[in-house]
Amino acid sequence: MNMFTITFLLLIFSPQYCISLFQKSYKNMLNKAKAYYKSQYGKDKTWHFLGYDVSEYPGANAEYRKINEQKWNEYYECLKIQNDNLGVHRSVTPEAVPAFEGSFISFDCKICLNPKERSKIDAVEWYWAPLNSHHLTLIDYTEHIILSPEDKTLTLYNLQETQTGQYMCKLGGALTAPYFLTVINSTTNVTEVHTQHAQQGPYPKLPEIIPLINLILDTVWGEWSPCSKCDEVGKRYKFGYCTIFMRDKENTTRNERRTKNKTSTVTHLNTSTTKIKKTTVTTKIPSSRKLTTTSIKKHTTISKHLLKEIELFKIFKNGVPCQSHILPESIKNITAIKMRTNEVMTGYCKVRCPEEGVFEVKDKDGNVIERANNSAGIYSMLQGMPPIEPPVERMLQYAIMGKPVMISCPGNLNTDTPIRWQVGSQKLIPEIIKLQSKGRIYISVMDKINIKKAKASDSNIYSCWQNNDLAGTVRLVVEKKIQLTFNHHIMLFGMVIILAVFLYVFTRAFFGRQYARFN
Numbered sequence: 001m002n003m004f005t006i007t008f009l010l011l012i013f014s015p016q017y018c019i020s021l022f023q024k025s026y027k028n029m030l031n032k033a034k035a036y037y038k039s040q041y042g043k044d045k046t047w048h049f050l051g052y053d054v055s056e057y058p059g060a061n062a063e064y065r066k067i068n069e070q071k072w073n074e075y076y077e078c079l080k081i082q083n084d085n086l087g088v089h090r091s092v093t094p095e096a097v098p099a100f101e102g103s104f105i106s107f108d109c110k111i112c113l114n115p116k117e118r119s120k121i122d123a124v125e126w127y128w129a130p131l132n133s134h135h136l137t138l139i140d141y142t143e144h145i146i147l148s149p150e151d152k153t154l155t156l157y158n159l160q161e162t163q164t165g166q167y168m169c170k171l172g173g174a175l176t177a178p179y180f181l182t183v184i185n186s187t188t189n190v191t192e193v194h195t196q197h198a199q200q201g202p203y204p205k206l207p208e209i210i211p212l213i214n215l216i217l218d219t220v221w222g223e224w225s226p227c228s229k230c231d232e233v234g235k236r237y238k239f240g241y242c243t244i245f246m247r248d249k250e251n252t253t254r255n256e257r258r259t260k261n262k263t264s265t266v267t268h269l270n271t272s273t274t275k276i277k278k279t280t281v282t283t284k285i286p287s288s289r290k291l292t293t294t295s296i297k298k299h300t301t302i303s304k305h306l307l308k309e310i311e312l313f314k315i316f317k318n319g320v321p322c323q324s325h326i327l328p329e330s331i332k333n334i335t336a337i338k339m340r341t342n343e344v345m346t347g348y349c350k351v352r353c354p355e356e357g358v359f360e361v362k363d364k365d366g367n368v369i370e371r372a373n374n375s376a377g378i379y380s381m382l383q384g385m386p387p388i389e390p391p392v393e394r395m396l397q398y399a400i401m402g403k404p405v406m407i408s409c410p411g412n413l414n415t416d417t418p419i420r421w422q423v424g425s426q427k428l429i430p431e432i433i434k435l436q437s438k439g440r441i442y443i444s445v446m447d448k449i450n451i452k453k454a455k456a457s458d459s460n461i462y463s464c465w466q467n468n469d470l471a472g473t474v475r476l477v478v479e480k481k482i483q484l485t486f487n488h489h490i491m492l493f494g495m496v497i498i499l500a501v502f503l504y505v506f507t508r509a510f511f512g513r514q515y516a517r518f519n
Contacts, residue, residue: 071115078112094177098241098321098342100186100446102409103416104157109169110176123171124152130165131325139167143390144414157390158412159183164325182324184241184342186446187406189323191341193240204240204343210336213310214247217340220319226467228418230353235418237445240343242322244331246313306330344445359383390414393472399454401480407449409464411472419447420465428462454478 099105109124126147127136141147144157156163161183169176193204208217219240228234309328313320320327322337331337359380361370372380379386393411409419421428421443430443440452451458455478462474 068115075112075114078110082110082112093317094180094315095318096180096182096316096320096324096326098182098184098243098323099159100184100190100239100342101159101161102186102412102446103159103239104155104412104414105159105181106153106155107167107169107179109152109154109171111169111171111174113171120171121152125170126152126154126167127170128165128167130162133165136166136168143388144412146387146414155414156181157414161185180324180326182321182326184323187444187448189341190446191343192445193343193345195345195347204345205340208336208340209247210334213306215310215313216245216247217322217336218243218245218319219343220321221345224347224349225416225418227349227351228420228466229468230351233348233350235346236349237344237346237418240345242337242340242342243319244313244322244327244337245319246310246317346445390471392470394475395472396475396477399451399458399476399478401456401478402453405451405454405458405476405478407451407462407474407476409447409472410474411464413466413469413471415466417466419471421447421449422463422465423460456480 097105097107107126109126111124113121126139128139129136139145139154146155146157147153148155152169154167154169164181164183167179167181191202193202194200196203204219204221209215210217220243221240222238224238225236227236309330312326312328322332322340323342354375356376357374359372359374360368361380361382362368370380370382372378372383374383374386390411390413395410397405397407399405428443428449434442441458442450444450447464449462459476459478462476464471464473
């Protein structure tokens with residue numbers, strides 16, 4: 001008998017074997033369906049393969065009941081935060097956010113979704129309107145503009161000034177409060193400061209009160225950046241943005257307490273969530289560095305127009321950056337605001353190098369059946385598609401001999417890790433390069449190479465690195481340009497002579513023709 005006949009007889013005379021075979025096939029199909037659904041929609045373990053959340057119908061399952069209660073508590077907490085932010089005017093609070101060119105920023109999508117609506121999170125979209133535009137358009141995602149699949153957080157890396165504008169999260173007909181992003185040129189209006197523990201200044205500026213118009217100038221500090229090196233001493237920095245606040249009872253009490261206790265209270269801007277959090281660092285400071293009151297003699301008489309524009313700060317409760325594009329020019333031109341700069345603080349650091357990220361696949365008995373070294377760029381099929389790595393940007397830059405040159409890194413590896421420069425295999429150490437060139441070449445605190453007077457020997461390939469990975473290269477070509485200088489008086493005199501000769505020749509020819517006709 002052939003194999004088919006034997007299998008047919010077993011199915012007829014062995015019902016128990018038939019049932020077990022069916023159960024095994026059904027279980028395999030169920031597991032494959034679950035795995036396919038999770039790989040397609042990225043849902044967590046509480047999602048059934050048919051497309052609903054089993055924690056919404058927990059029954060007697062205590063674990064799912066706890067998960068269900070936690071999700072609803074998060075939803076109610078989100079609604080409470082939104083309601084508290086409405087304030088007495090019952091309006092949503094927009095945010096004005098600054099960021100330096102080349103850095104990154106993240107925006108939360110502040111739409112509250114109850115557990116039943118979480119399946120719609122994939123329908124969340126981000127829109128933006130560039131500067132001087134009144135129409136929102138859908139954002140195109142690139143290797144530097146990334147949308148988180150979990151919470152729909154929008155992250156913009158390697159920011160450019162052209163990305164200044166309005167950003168808004170949308171789900172169906174629901175819109176969130178907008179973000180007004182201003183990308184600031186990192187080469188101007190920046191002052192390097194030292195921590196309060198340093199023996200010498202300059203130190204971060206304390207808040208200033210602008211009387212009559214009830215405004216406070218303060219510095220909003222970000223978090224420390226990652227260290228530029230690992231397993232050795234590296235560099236890190238954090239930015240402080242000049243920000244204007246409306247002087248209310250809370251700010252006044254905080255500033256009076258700061259002056260009385262001689263403590264430095266720093267307001268941090270968490271760039272990963274754009275949420276304001278306040279931390280008080282109790283450090284002794286000189287008595288001369290107290291809260292100051294700025295005089296505005298030019299605005300002793302406050303115009304109605306200026307008072308109307310100050311109403312802007314009632315809407316932007318978290319303050320408005322001094323260089324924000326939404327800040328009216330009449331406020332920007334106040335001397336105290338015009339003179340106050342953004343600040344950057346640098347520090348040394350030493351961290352351990354991260355361990356290799358190895359992804360392991362184990363069977364039900366715990367035996368490893370597959371390993372994938374993610375650090376080496378190897379991924380398992382069970383991990384899904386890895387994120388797109390930013391390309392190495394290359395740029396050709398020309399310079400004129402004897403003129404100043406500034407070299408910026410054209411690329412970014414989606415991190416705010418400080419840039420390190422190299423020429424070939426030689427690392428450019430800021431202190432050494434400045435000493436060797438006698439100040440002609442220096443690397444600024446914003447990691448840009450500055451050459452005061454370019455020479456032909458400066459022509460080279462400069463590479464910039466982040467986390468020991470190549471981010472970009474700049475090929476600098478210094479040329480000698482022949483410039484012709486003209487004396488405008490001599491040029492004008494020559495043009496007059498040419499015009500006079502032309503008129504003389506024309507007159508002689510005209511009258512000569514008339515004389516010939518009469519003859």
